[in-house]
Amino acid sequence: METHEKVDLPIVKKIAEEFKGTIYQRPPVRSSVKRRLRTRKVFDIEVLEGKDDKLFLLKISSEPGTYMRKICHDMGIILGTGAHMRELRRIRSGIFTENGLVTLQEVSEALYMWKNCKDETDLRKILLPMEIGLCGIPKIILDDNAVNAIAYGATANAPGIVAYQNFKKGDLVGLITLKGEGVAIGKALVDSNSVQQMKKGEVIKPNRILIKRDVYPRAWK
Template sequence: MPKLPFEYIIRKPITRKAMETDPRWGCIPERRTVEQLLRYGIVNIDKPSGPTSHQVSDYVQKILMIKKSGHSGTLDPKVTGVLPIALGSATKVVHGLLTAGKEYIALMHLHQEIPMEQLQKAFSTFTGKIMQLPPVKSAVKRVLREREVYYLELLEMEGKDVLFRVGCEAGTYIRKLIFDMGKELGCGAHMAELRRTKAGPFDESTLFTLQDLRDAYHYATKEGNETLFRKVVLPMESAVAHLPKVWIFDATVESLCHGTDLKVPGISRVDDQIEEGNRVAILTLKGELVCMGTARMPTKNMLKDRGAAVTVDRVLMEPGTYRQKEKAENAP
């Protein structure tokens, strides 16, 4: 089965300076309480056909009785499938998913039958870099944009109906892709059905319905059984599984919670293969997501240089989670 680009990357953390983490501060993400997960959790909802993505996000708020939630990658009302929804203070984490690759299963209806060989040729033509004009009814300005289609896989063809899998860059319009393929084929085509099967690190393996969420919340809060809840509501860190990571010392955490950029001396471990300009996630030694930002140097420099390593732009951890040391260094 084809994969999205990030799924081919195997990263290995490299230790710059080993240090123990103080058990008095913070919490291993998997050990968060139900109340903490309602603030720092994310759910992968199987969006039903009918409601908008915003409506589904509102349903999640009402079910969990929380004041804030945020979804990643809006799906049209009739589209189903993977819709990650962040809870409470975790809403900023969806920013890390916005540019992540997506995968869909689409049903294309051709306006006349064509040979399979001709269809496969069109699939090859539309794999790779393509130019796309957003549809008239879209939330973005209608200007020609370059997008990348990572793969197009034919699953089934019966008469004028074609079922296929597509992996693509964020911001690719599948309805428009199908229209353009129909034009290329000379027969015309339109999208009959669409289901999203991947959004960054989220796929159908962690997918749950709104009813599942309702049941999980009831069992956890009314009956004291958290088993289903912990399967449905994941730690927010699962939303950055696709990003390269930097682990920092306890003494560095507090300053980053206030938006300070990460300096090299504050780094304990760092993933290999980080390049300048990469989007990165910054974690505590317990694996908690502190913030996200943009790498200002590659891995090799983070291991030996000084200076600013990451420009921080999204802070997830609340200040005070880690007690500030007497010498609040961004550098032990």
């Protein structure tokens, strides 16, 4: 963050503390979403260092959809100096961190070796199973007979659920097969405690289908 006037580091640290917790944000003018006032949660914000009393390095952990440049702008207003985001670096997203990242050049070279030399060694080092993306969110194991219906866009219903981890209504949940294959990602329509009592009814509404259709047999008429 760069402030438009010089300000002492202790003051910036004090103001940063006020941005921890639930904050109100309106998306910037240059954004791809409607500019509605909304709430976002900042789990932690730390001022790591300052330079020339105008450049400040912040480390922020927040829920998805939080605008970092808006935090910088709003901090500038409270400081009375004005401020803007000078540079942004994402060091973590969900379970993924900077460790193990590869460059586009490395991807290009790995694809070249695979396509032209039939050597997939480098490509195998880069690619990860998509199921890894489901780590960190609750998962539901489906009966094989329920998989293909969901592949066609059906909701996950209680009779097709074999096992599940605890989740709350509205949570993002991963649907997997008995073999551990990713089927879909969806929104929980009920909480996991209710599933125990359900003999029928919708449990998860898929937002994104991961598995191809007809990999599993059709079990509906």
